[in-house]
Amino acid sequence: MQNKHMLMIPGPTPVPEAVLLAMAKHPIGHRSGDFSKVIGELTENLKWLHQTENDVLMLTVSGTGAMEAGIINFLSPGDRVLAADNGKFGQRWVKLSKAFGLNVDVISAEWGKPLNPDDFKEKLEADTEKTIKAVIMTHSETSTGVINDLKSISKIVKNHGEALLIVDAVTSLGATSVPVDDWGIDVVASGSQKGYMIPPGMGFVSVSKKAWKAYETAKIPRFYLDLGKYKKETDKNSSPYTTPVNLMYGLQVALRMMKEEGLESIFERHQRLTQGTRAAITAMGLPLFGADHCASPAVTAVAPTMDAEKVRSALRKKFDIAVAGGQDHLKGQIFRIGHLGFVCDRDMLTVIASLEATLLDLGYEGLNPGAGIAAAAKVFN
Numbered sequence: 001m002q003n004k005h006m007l008m009i010p011g012p013t014p015v016p017e018a019v020l021l022a023m024a025k026h027p028i029g030h031r032s033g034d035f036s037k038v039i040g041e042l043t044e045n046l047k048w049l050h051q052t053e054n055d056v057l058m059l060t061v062s063g064t065g066a067m068e069a070g071i072i073n074f075l076s077p078g079d080r081v082l083a084a085d086n087g088k089f090g091q092r093w094v095k096l097s098k099a100f101g102l103n104v105d106v107i108s109a110e111w112g113k114p115l116n117p118d119d120f121k122e123k124l125e126a127d128t129e130k131t132i133k134a135v136i137m138t139h140s141e142t143s144t145g146v147i148n149d150l151k152s153i154s155k156i157v158k159n160h161g162e163a164l165l166i167v168d169a170v171t172s173l174g175a176t177s178v179p180v181d182d183w184g185i186d187v188v189a190s191g192s193q194k195g196y197m198i199p200p201g202m203g204f205v206s207v208s209k210k211a212w213k214a215y216e217t218a219k220i221p222r223f224y225l226d227l228g229k230y231k232k233e234t235d236k237n238s239s240p241y242t243t244p245v246n247l248m249y250g251l252q253v254a255l256r257m258m259k260e261e262g263l264e265s266i267f268e269r270h271q272r273l274t275q276g277t278r279a280a281i282t283a284m285g286l287p288l289f290g291a292d293h294c295a296s297p298a299v300t301a302v303a304p305t306m307d308a309e310k311v312r313s314a315l316r317k318k319f320d321i322a323v324a325g326g327q328d329h330l331k332g333q334i335f336r337i338g339h340l341g342f343v344c345d346r347d348m349l350t351v352i353a354s355l356e357a358t359l360l361d362l363g364y365e366g367l368n369p370g371a372g373i374a375a376a377a378k379v380f381n
Helices: 017-023 033-050 063-072 088-099 117-126 150-160 209-215 227-234 245-261 263-284 308-319 345-362 371-380
Strands: 055-059 080-085 103-108 132-138 164-168 187-191 203-207 299-302 335-338
Touching: 017 245, 033 055, 033 203, 033 245, 055 063, 055 227, 063 088, 063 164, 063 187, 063 203, 080 088, 080 117, 088 103, 088 132, 103 117, 117 132, 117 150, 132 150, 150 164, 164 209, 203 209, 203 227, 209 227, 245 263, 263 299, 263 345, 263 371, 308 335, 308 345, 345 371
Parallel strands: 080 103, 080 132, 132 164, 164 187
Antiparallel strands: 055 203, 187 203, 299 335
């Protein structure tokens, strides 16, 4: 049957019909008075989502583009930074930092394990000369289904006094609380195709006053991603370059939907989906990749005792449900079920039932048919 595809990966995520319909409208001039009102509304609601009074800027880039903007606007070649790596996207921070000539100290953890705040504390407390200019990390590590203890790490960075805290919140923002002002996060990068519930194509960067001060002396060359230009125009409800008008129509509707649901309800829903999914996977007899105490609210990684790609392929072929695979050395070792954004209990029950049927068909050893649905239903009821 056509048009029954179910997208259950951690990005792009499902898009609400109301958002799709909004995006189907004819575009208008991106410098018109009418569109200026759209930009003003979006800016206000983005600050609400980020729980901040800081600037939140909209870019026509992917999440990686937002990450790059988070480096090149606030640092200079040769600056010493701590970059955290416990998965594919932490690794990306390290590569970005090195690409722009930064002096990178890597804080690492095994993929599937969370970063240890004490590792940051040791490095930062030893830096009595205040040579560390930034701590750069990923909050929710999408590649492994692990969330890092950003709250604790932010306190440690704040005690250092000098270093900026630059965070990839691509799959945490809109899924769990990221109180930018309360935690003192200087730069937060995110992307539209995750918790924002719209297609790929936009990136967002929040910038603190402390980060703007660093911007004044940063020397990495920049042009299109010069955030000073975006701030100047955003303050006038405009933009320095052509905007993705129809994506922003969609974002307008998506943020209104999120405000109607409320932040606490959004976070509670994602937590419930995470708990239900993990309970189901465990009851079915499959190993989880990553411990409960550091489970990402956006994605659950599963480590079956058979080729994970075989499971993914069969699930797609039999039920037209897409789940994500493992990356790099985890390819074939894990598959990842997204529960981010426009996802509800019914969606997860559908995926769990379909996964049980798929594993039964594949002859998965140790499977407990029906146990997954029962465990999830207990959480969702």
